[in-house]
Amino acid sequence: MTLLRASGITHFFGGLCAVTDFNLSLDRDELLGIIGPNGAGKTTLFNIITGVCRATRGSILFRDAEIVGKSPDRIVRMGIVRTFQNIRLFNELTVLDNIRVAHYGRVRYTPAEALLHAGRYREEERRIRRHSDELLALFRMGHLSGERAKNLPYGLQKRLEIARALATEPELLLLDEPAAGMNPREVDELMDFIRWTQREFGLTIILIEHQMRLVMGICRRIIALDFGATIADGTPQEIQTDPAVLEAYLGEKAVR
Amino acid sequence: MIYLIQQGLNALQLGSIYALIALGYTMVYGVLSLINFAHGDFFMVGAFLCFIVVTFMGIPFVPALLISMAGVAALGVAVERVAYKPLRSAPRVSAVITALGVGIFLENFTLALSPYPKHIPTIIANTSWSAGAVTVSSLQVVVVFLSVVLMLVLHFIVQHTKVGMAMRAISWDRNVAPLMGVPVNYVISVTFALGSGLGGAAGMMYAMAYPVIDPYMGIIVGWKAFISAVVGGIGNIRGAMVGGYILGGVEVLTTAFLPSTYRDFVSFSLLLVLLIFRPYGIYGRPRTEKV
């Protein structure tokens, strides 16, 4: 079943073409990797899908509903969420509040109920609290819930960022370079973690990554971008032997 | 028509003063990304310095101008060193609040020393020339001519000297410039000296044109000059000059056709409308944040 269908996505940055005619049909439960050299348009693609910038041309259907032109918070409510290349937590807020912020779109009480702490407020807040605590316990961060996000070590900040994304109850999770700054052992752990997260939360995942070991290790399908254009789309084996990829991305070194 | 030409001359005079003050705002913003809310009060200090040297020492126009400029330049450098420099890496709001505090301090300190408005004596002989029904006063000529000269000097410094190049480098990228060997502290001091000096000159000229001065005069004139800088695109030197003349023109035209109490209303509404349609001013470039 197709979850996300992008057709003819093209985006210009002041005359420069960042993404050219990107097409994608993504099935539910897939784990897709997007690779490409720096400046290939990978993050721009995430920005377009999440509504940070609006594609110059093209359409993206998520569960058959158009998302191009929608605001980021609407897209999150529809079920797409992302993490960031360089961690963007709410630094001065506690771990718990970072998670609770992300519940915003899933809470049903009105401003008036919030101002008076009346009506559905108590029941809903209790639900958010329970859900957040469960999520943190699941991510083995329950003991940290009172700590400010900025005080966490790097690895935990990355984990918190994923937990925060999951608090929005998404169907599609976009991970922007989750392994950046990790050593090989941590990458192994991350691979297990991503597989486990996908199973546990029934997610479809797209991830951007430079570390080939991670992408080749867990993705069953990979798309390679270069200068905004899709140059290959296939299984890890196909990508590893694709001449266009070897030339554009992996270069001489890959030819063993 | 003649009325309009006459008003145009007035606009030129007022616009010159706004432009000179706006330059101080814009230069500091360009280099430090700080709105120096105390700058309007630097301008006021310039007017008071002029009052002191002219009234008590009887110094003639040109040296009085130089003393005012130098005095305010020194004040600007000192304020930067003492109050702004320690906050360079702090959240920007702290520096802005500090600037507001410095401004109020200067106002009230001057007020404590001089509780009553002061009257500036005539400094240059007031002659006027008439061509048909249009009258030009010597004061207008001096204000406009001097402002243009000062702006040309500033333009030369920024575009053609080493320190000017360093200023532009810092305003382009404050983090990289020091790595390229630009002496940041020195350049920032020079920027404050130049910007404040221009403010001092404006203070003196304003005092000559509107000869009753008080410690709070810098607030409203300062804000208006600040608007000029924003209208032109803050951080942009050419924008500050153009913005000053635009605001001068708007104000003079408003008072020509409406009761003078509507002047501030019109100029601030204009600012709001402009910000809605061109949030980054005439010459400003939008900044976008990378995700």
Place this chain on the structure above:
Amino acid sequence: MGRAFLKKDLTGKERSQGRWVLPVFLVSGSVLSFAIPHFDLLDQYIQLILVYLGINIILALSLNLVNGYMGEFSVGHAGFMSAGAYIASFLTVKVFPAGALAWAFPAAVVAGGLGAGLLGLVVAIPSFRTRGDYLAIVTLAFVMIVKSALENIDSVGGARGFLGMDKLTTLPWTFFWTVATVWIIRNLIYSRYGRGVLSIREDEIASGLMGVNTRHVKLIAFVVSSFFAGVAGALFAHVLQFINPRMFDIIKSTDVLVMVYLGGIGSIAGSILGATAYTFLLEALRPLEIWRMVLMPLMLVLLMLFRPRGIMGLRELPWLEPAADRLSSPNGLNGLRNSRGANGFGGKRKDE
């Protein structure tokens, strides 16, 4: 681990003590607010200062919502305040019948707040697109426009000002409105909108990408903030019994900024503390005459240099937090079952 447990015990104790503070304060405060004027327990002058203190707390807290919690830089508070002052005064002097004033006064105050809130709605719109410096400029222009407009409206006295208000702002009313402000803003902060406000301060883009409707949140914050600024203006007008447009210029906004940043951004206790310190200091320094006006900004500059987040910056007194929001909540919510055993950092919610 031992230290963590110690900490938890301590804060637990603090909290059970804290539960008494609020009710006791509210009851004794309201009793006193009636008793003091009735039995003349305090000097008239001190009573007046207490009224100003209440007004200042309302102003500081409502500005803190936008500047401290949301991290915007608004200097528009004087404009909202003047809207509230003028609307309420116009109603009590020209519209409401003189006999019903005691009853109509709350309605006038609310009307003043609503009028200011409406203006807040207008100012919030430019904040969707611009932030930081440009919002400061927009709000600044707003203050100037309101002042200039009032100077040109003859039915409220123009530049000469407006008078004829009765002294309706009594100590009980001041106490009521101060408590109402603290309560409602506290409620807002500890709700999804409040967390939205905080997340906008921390990272506006990430906030939107985590599902926060940033426009909606900004509208609510601006409207609530300006509503209470209007309330404060209405109370102010009915204690001074005379207002003119010059009272509500940018200097008034600066006063409130000083209170907010003195007490500390993002903290209710901080705003109360800041307003209190500012109000009493200003009175205590009165013998210095004009020099106190020199000293105050100097203190602000020193504060920014040595403690840029203010006295309480980003910290909160535990008894101002709703019980359900506390981390080691004593009444044991269901959700706490999992994390309670592991919750080593206990009550460290807002501590550094």
